[in-house]
Amino acid sequence: MSIVETALALEDVAKEYPGGVAALRGVSVEIATGDQVAVVGPSGSGKTTMLTILGTLERPTRGEVRVAGQDVRSSTDTELAGLRAHRIGFVFQTFHLQDPMTALENVATGMLYTGAGARERREAARGALERVGLGHRLTHRPPQLSGGERQRVAIARALVKRPLIILADEPTGNLDSASGHDIIALLHQLASDGATLVLITHDAEIAASFGRRIQMRDGEIVADERA
Amino acid sequence: MSAAGATLPTRRGLDRARLPPRELVGAALQGLRTRRLRAALSALGIAIGIGAMVAVVGVSSSSQAQLLATIDSLGTNLLTVSPGTTFAGANEVLPDTAVAMIDHMPNVNRDAAVYQVAGASVYRTPYVPAAQTGGIGVDAAGTNLPQVMGAAMSAGHFLDGVGSRYPEAVLGAQAAQVLQITRVGGHVMVYLGNTWFTVVGIMRSAVLDTSLDSTVFISLPVAERIFHITPSPSEIYVRANQNDVTGVSNLLAATADPQNASGVQVSRPSDVLEARAAAKGQFTTLLLGLGAVALLVGAIGIANIMVISVLERRGEIGLRRALGATQRHVSLQFLTESAVLAALGSLAGLLLGAGATLAYSVAQNEPFVVPLYALVAAPAAGLVIGAVAGLYPATKAARLSPTEALRT
Numbered sequence: 001m002s003i004v005e006t007a008l009a010l011e012d013v014a015k016e017y018p019g020g021v022a023a024l025r026g027v028s029v030e031i032a033t034g035d036q037v038a039v040v041g042p043s044g045s046g047k048t049t050m051l052t053i054l055g056t057l058e059r060p061t062r063g064e065v066r067v068a069g070q071d072v073r074s075s076t077d078t079e080l081a082g083l084r085a086h087r088i089g090f091v092f093q094t095f096h097l098q099d100p101m102t103a104l105e106n107v108a109t110g111m112l113y114t115g116a117g118a119r120e121r122r123e124a125a126r127g128a129l130e131r132v133g134l135g136h137r138l139t140h141r142p143p144q145l146s147g148g149e150r151q152r153v154a155i156a157r158a159l160v161k162r163p164l165i166i167l168a169d170e171p172t173g174n175l176d177s178a179s180g181h182d183i184i185a186l187l188h189q190l191a192s193d194g195a196t197l198v199l200i201t202h203d204a205e206i207a208a209s210f211g212r213r214i215q216m217r218d219g220e221i222v223a224d225e226r227a
Numbered sequence: 228m229s230a231a232g233a234t235l236p237t238r239r240g241l242d243r244a245r246l247p248p249r250e251l252v253g254a255a256l257q258g259l260r261t262r263r264l265r266a267a268l269s270a271l272g273i274a275i276g277i278g279a280m281v282a283v284v285g286v287s288s289s290s291q292a293q294l295l296a297t298i299d300s301l302g303t304n305l306l307t308v309s310p311g312t313t314f315a316g317a318n319e320v321l322p323d324t325a326v327a328m329i330d331h332m333p334n335v336n337r338d339a340a341v342y343q344v345a346g347a348s349v350y351r352t353p354y355v356p357a358a359q360t361g362g363i364g365v366d367a368a369g370t371n372l373p374q375v376m377g378a379a380m381s382a383g384h385f386l387d388g389v390g391s392r393y394p395e396a397v398l399g400a401q402a403a404q405v406l407q408i409t410r411v412g413g414h415v416m417v418y419l420g421n422t423w424f425t426v427v428g429i430m431r432s433a434v435l436d437t438s439l440d441s442t443v444f445i446s447l448p449v450a451e452r453i454f455h456i457t458p459s460p461s462e463i464y465v466r467a468n469q470n471d472v473t474g475v476s477n478l479l480a481a482t483a484d485p486q487n488a489s490g491v492q493v494s495r496p497s498d499v500l501e502a503r504a505a506a507k508g509q510f511t512t513l514l515l516g517l518g519a520v521a522l523l524v525g526a527i528g529i530a531n532i533m534v535i536s537v538l539e540r541r542g543e544i545g546l547r548r549a550l551g552a553t554q555r556h557v558s559l560q561f562l563t564e565s566a567v568l569a570a571l572g573s574l575a576g577l578l579l580g581a582g583a584t585l586a587y588s589v590a591q592n593e594p595f596v597v598p599l600y601a602l603v604a605a606p607a608a609g610l611v612i613g614a615v616a617g618l619y620p621a622t623k624a625a626r627l628s629p630t631e632a633l634r635t
Contacts, residue, residue, distance in 0.1 A: 057549060057629040078553045081244035085551020092633065096546045100261040112254075113551035115245030157550075 013063030041216035089158030091168035110157035148179030255563035272525025273572030280518030281580025319490035343461035367450035383411035383428030391446035396424035401440035533620035545632030558625035565617025573609025
């Protein structure tokens, strides 16, 4: 198994929270570099927990996790932070933009912990905003933007460092269906240059646009279909 | 890793998460900029504490500088010679040749003697009960006492040779106040030992020897005639050559009374005053303590505001962790924010304290002095206080689980 081919790998991963709540009960999955995967399932089925473990924001209670070829269990907090800084881009349902900052500044923070200089970050942020179609909104602040535009800013922030892996947790959850579909189309397009995309959604239509669909229930993977 | 990088040409090579110091300060300032009012209010506590301390130090330094300047202008070359006390506690007596002996010493510029008129008291009228002396003593003095003491007259003139045969009196500043006499001439008189004396002058305070202030001076011939005093000086004031004050000081006792040098007391009033000025500075430690309490309260205020800030900015903390911030980056950000906040507060306090000192020194007509160390110590103290106050909130922020922080 080569790291070149496998961006993300879980092997018998379980996650239990204090109080005995089991969010994941032995999940094994491999996601190849460049794959675009939709994760579907009812609320509480463990989708988000799996995504945060794939994003190294949380460690599993049991099992092996490899992200971009790196063994998460034996890595320090600093090493995982480095992985996130350079390799992983997150897109959240609630955007998590900083209101006092302009769109350009928000996107530039996506590269803050890569060690890139301020000028380089601004240039990259400008480019990323142009790629998501917001080249004319550079100095707007989040409250001045529509929901769809805000999510585009958040996507630009995730993509500005050109990550290997993009993890999106219901990015259309707060959007109307028209802008939701635009966002999904944009993600498909942006990830098509070789990035790995894992996206959680409730929307069957959106899930259908993905080449691979993982279905979860009660902390387990119940179906893994490829189109 | 390198294999992945090679096949994915646009990806950045795997690296550590890094945050250059400039970006760290930028992130900290960003936090303060977006919460200006609250930042200003919490920095106010530190500003007041530092301000109070700087003002206390500044005001006392200014007063001290004023006192030292006064001493300097009066000269530090004045020495006083007075009779000491024996081992048994009895008062010694200076020989009546003492003044003449001192006159002939090298490096003595000028000297003046006063002779205590024992048992004499001064009253406004003969009807004042004898016991109400007002604490005023009577001295006989030569004509050059004000020159030697560097004391000025507030009214009239000092005893002069012309009037030395007549009952004329000059009042020390304090004595004039007690007797409620503010002007001279006309028929302003005091009743002194069954005789009316015309008041010809009132002195200003003699800073170098304030005991002269509560004294009334009459001329030596008059004192001898009316009170039959012995011409043994009770105090001799000597102006030495500035370059040889110590040398003169060492010889004075033996010169004044060659037979009994140990019975002579020599002192340098400016030394005493300088010591007193320094001691005055010591008193301010109490007030500095109060300033420190204000500072402590300010530090608690900052810690409090930072704890609230951490709770409020959970989303931001989670996001930063997702963007690749290490726990250290997060804690450093909050620590820096807290330190910058306190440092800004203490800079404001420095200005506040300096302003208060300036206002005081202008009102008191004193030189404006803020000690140099305060300019360095105030912002440094601010940084340290802020860092300490931010320690707990910063640790709290760093320990926050990123997923939990993002859920809010």
